[in-house]
Amino acid sequence: MSKPEFTPNEMMTIAASRALKNDDVCFVGIGAPSAACNIARLTHAPDITLIYESGTIGTAPDVLPLSIGDGELCDTALTTVPVPEMFRYWLQGGRITIGFLGAAQIDKYGNINTTVIGDYDCPKTRLPGGGGAPEIATSSQEVYITLAQSKRGMVEKIDFYTSFGHGDGGDHRERLGIDTKGPTLLITDLAIWKPDPVTKEFTVVSLHPGVTRDQVQETCGWSVEFADGVEETPPPTELELATLRDLKARTEAAHKGA
C-alpha cells in the first residue's frame, strides 16, 4: 500500500481521535474537537458517548453539526435533556470523562482564553467568550485541547483566563480545590503534547510525520520543551483518512443548504 497524502489539519484531527476510547463519555466542543470525536466514533470507538452542551446525550450525527444544537444531534441522540440538567447532572455531576476544547489562545500550562484579545474592559478583539468551557475545564475528569499552532495562539501569557488549566503549573489546581486532572493532552497540527508530571508544562511527546522540532518552536510563542524520547505520530491510515474526508464532504454539502 502506498502511504496516503494528508494535511497537517487532517493529522491533527486523526491524532486527536485516537486519544479517545470506546468507553469515554466526551463533552464535545464545536470545531476541531467535534470532528475528532466523530472520527473516533466512526473508526475505533463505535460506542463512545458524545455529549453536546445543547443537551444531546449519546449522539451520532451523520454530518458534523455547524452549531452545538443542530437538529441532527437530537435526531440521533439516546436522549436530549434541558440545558440546566446538562450542566448540573452530567457535567458538574462528574460523569464526563473527557472534556474536549478548542482555544483562541493557550499558554504552556493549558490555560485557555476565548474571551478577549487585549484588555477586558477595552478589548482589541472581542471574542465569543467562555460558553461552557470554564466549567468543562474544571468538572470534566480530564481535558483534551486541540488547536492549530501559531505564535498568536500559543502565547507566553494569555490575555484572559477564560478556562483554568494548570494555572501557574505544579499543584495550582489542587491549591484551588479543583479535584479533576485538567488538561492532560494537547494535540496540534504538528505534535502531541502532554503535561510534565511535576511542572505541568505541556511537553512535546510525539512529532507528526515529517515535522521538525524547529517547526514546532517557530509556531509557538513559548520556549518549547521536548520529552526525552520524542516519538513520531503514526501517519493516518487509509481508513482514518477516508472516514474524515467523507465526513467533511457530507458536512460541507449539508451546510451549504438547498
Next chain:
Amino acid sequence: MSKPEFTPNEMMTIAASRALKNDDVCFVGIGAPSAACNIARLTHAPDITLIYESGTIGTAPDVLPLSIGDGELCDTALTTVPVPEMFRYWLQGGRITIGFLGAAQIDKYGNINTTVIGDYDCPKTRLPGGGGAPEIATSSQEVYITLAQSKRGMVEKIDFYTSFGHGDGGDHRERLGIDTKGPTLLITDLAIWKPDPVTKEFTVVSLHPGVTRDQVQETCGWSVEFADGVEETPPPTELELATLRDLKARTEAAHKGA
C-alpha cells in the same frame, strides 16, 4: 324539590369545593382536600388546575387516587414532571394559588401538626410527618385547611409545628419573612372559618345547616370566636351531592381491586 339528606362529612367536602375557583391552581393534599378539589372540577370549576406532589399537573382523575401517585393521575394529566421540578418550579416558584391541606392537629392560628403526638424524641404516637406540607404552607399564595372537628384535632397548643400557619397570630408570618397569605380558610364538618383580619385567629363565619354554636364549641379545644354576622352554609345541591356520591362509589369500587 325536596331537600337532599347529607352527612356532615359530605357538607364539609362540598363547602370546601365551593371555595375553589375555575382559574385556581391547586396543590392537592390527599384525603378530604382531594375529594373537595375534584368535586369543584366536576361541578362549577371544570378548568381548575389540580396538581399532586407526585408531579402530575392538570390532572382529572375519574376516581379519587388512594395515594398522591396513582396511575390515574398521570393518565389524565396535562403533563407529569419530576418531583424536584414540582417542588422547585411549581410550588417554590409561586405558581400555586391554593395549597389544600388536611391536618391531624391544628391550633386557632392554622398551625398544623402531622408529625408526632407527644415529644418528638420520645413520641406517644409517631404520625407520618410533613411530606410536602411545610413548604406548601409557606410557598402557596393561600392555604385552605379541611378537617373534621374533634377536641383531639383542634387544640389550644399543637405538639409539633409541622407546617407554619399564622404562628402566634398577628404579623408573625411577615416577621419571619414569609410573603404569602397562609391559611385563609378552614372548612370543618360543622362550619366555615376565616382568620380575623388582625389577630389571624380562625373565626366561625358560617355554620352548616342545623349546626349550633354549642356543637362547634364542644368539638373544639379552644374557646371559639364567632364573627358578627354568622351565616348559614347553603346545603348541598342535588348535583353536588350526586357528584360526590358517584365519585366516592367509583373510588371505593376501584380501590377494592379485582
Next chain:
Amino acid sequence: MARFVPLSQAVAENLGNGDSVAFEGFTHLIPTAAAHESIRQGFRDLTLIRMTPDVVYDQMIGMGLARKLIFSYAGNPGVGLLRRLRDAVENGFPHKLEIEEHSHAAMANAYEAGAAGLPCAIFRGYRGAELARVNPNIKFIECPFTGESLAAVPALRPDVTFIHAQKADRKGNVLVEGIVGIQKEAALAAKRAVVTVEEVVDDFSDLHPNLTILPHWTVTDIAVVPGGAHPSYTHGYYARDNAEYLKWDKIAADRDLFRDWMQKNVLDATPEDFAGRVEKLRDA
C-alpha cells in the same frame, strides 16, 4: 457500564451491611422485588433513605435491617400510618431506629444536589417549621445578593440506589416514564445504581427524544423482574394494587401476623413470584 445479572447477584454484589441505600419510587415504580431480596439476604445496620418510606421500608424496618431512616413522609399513602416503623420509633422494636426527618422539598432538593455533584442544596423552605429545631442537618445561609435567609440541607449521596423501571435496551440504557418521581436523581446521586426492569427490548429507536433515560454507563447492574414493583405499579404494564395497601394496615398492626406474612411472602418467596402477583392488574 451496566451488566445484566439475576436480582440475587445484583443485591449481593452492590449492597453491604452498614451501607446507606435508597429504594426510590414515588408511589409509582417502587422496587419491591429488590427490597424483598435484600430482606432475604439479611443485611444489617442499613441507613434507609427515601422520601416516602411506604410498605417496603415498613417491612425492612420490621425485619430489623435498618439502623437509621432518612425520610420525609412515613405513611402508607391514603391508608394511614406505617405500623412497623411506629413500633420501632415508639417502642424500639425490633430495635432502636435513628431518624433524620425532612420535608419533601428538602429531600427532593438534596437528591437533586447529589445528582448534580454539589455538597448541599439551598431552597426556600422550613420557614417557621419545627423540623429545623430537631434536625441538625437543616441549616440556613444568607443569599449573598439579597440577604434572604435560605434553608440548606446536605446533598444525598447513597452508597447504592435501587429503582424499578419499565425497560432496558440490550446495551443497558434504562427507560423510566409516567410518574418519574425522584428516581433519575436518586440513581445519579448514588455510587452504585441497580435497576430492576419489566423487560429488555432490542432498542429504543422509536421513542420520543426527551424521555427520561439513564444511559447504560450510569447504571451498575440490571435485573429483569416482571412485576417487580408490586403492590406499587408500572405505568403501561400493570395497575397499583390498592387493595394490598389497604390490607397491609392490618398485617403490620400485629408483630406475629407481620412475621408470618413476611415468612410466607418474602423469606420463602423468590423474584419470580412477582409476575404472578400482577397478573390480574395488567391492562385488560
Next chain:
Amino acid sequence: MARFVPLSQAVAENLGNGDSVAFEGFTHLIPTAAAHESIRQGFRDLTLIRMTPDVVYDQMIGMGLARKLIFSYAGNPGVGLLRRLRDAVENGFPHKLEIEEHSHAAMANAYEAGAAGLPCAIFRGYRGAELARVNPNIKFIECPFTGESLAAVPALRPDVTFIHAQKADRKGNVLVEGIVGIQKEAALAAKRAVVTVEEVVDDFSDLHPNLTILPHWTVTDIAVVPGGAHPSYTHGYYARDNAEYLKWDKIAADRDLFRDWMQKNVLDATPEDFAGRVEKLRDA
C-alpha cells in the same frame, strides 16, 4: 391565562423601553420573528438576556435597541464572531453597550433559580476563571456542611421572555420538544411569557406524559407565526438554515450592508414572511 393575539400586539403589549428581556432558544427554536417585530417597533434601552446571543441579538444590538447584554457565549455558532456586537463593544457603535458576562453553567443555573423562585443559584463553577474578577455578580459562598467554596450568581428574572415552540393547543398550553434548551426555565422565570408557535392544534391528548409543556396559565400571550424561528429551526417542522448563518458573517461585517439587509428583511417585512423562508427547509 394565555391569549391568542397577533405578534405585533403581543410584542407591543408585553415589551417596553428599558425592560429586561430574554429571547431564548439554544440554537433550536430561536424566536426570530418576535425579535424582528421588536426591532420594527423600535424599542430602546433594553437589557438583552441570553446564553447565546446569536444572530438575532447581533441584529438588535446593531439596530441600537440594547443598553446592556447579559450573556455567556457571544458567537455565531460554528461560524465565528458576532460583528455588530463586536462593533458595539470595541467601538461603541451604534452606542456603548454594557455587558454582564457569565459562563453557560452560571446562566443555566441562574434561569433555573429564577424559575424556582429563588434569589440566587449556587454551583461548582468559575474555579480559576477570570470572569469572577470582572463581573461583580459572581460571588462565592461557603457550603454550611463541608466548607467548600461554591460560586453564586443572582437568579435571572426577565420582565419578558419570548420563546418559539412547536405548537399550542386551543386552551393555550404550549408544547416544546427536541432540543428544549433553557426555554421552559426562561419562560417560568419571567414576569410575562410570550410564545410564538408553528401551529395551533385541537388538543395534546395523544402525547407522551412527560413532554415539556407550559400550561396555559404560565403563558401571557401566544402568536401563531409559521417559520418564526428561521434561520434557526423547529424540530419536526423545518431544518436549520446553516447557509444563512454562514451568510450572516459577511452581512454583519459591514455597517452599510447590515443596515440595508435589516431594512429589506426586517423593517420592511412582516411576521407572515417567515413561512416562505422555511419552505425549502421543510422535511422532504
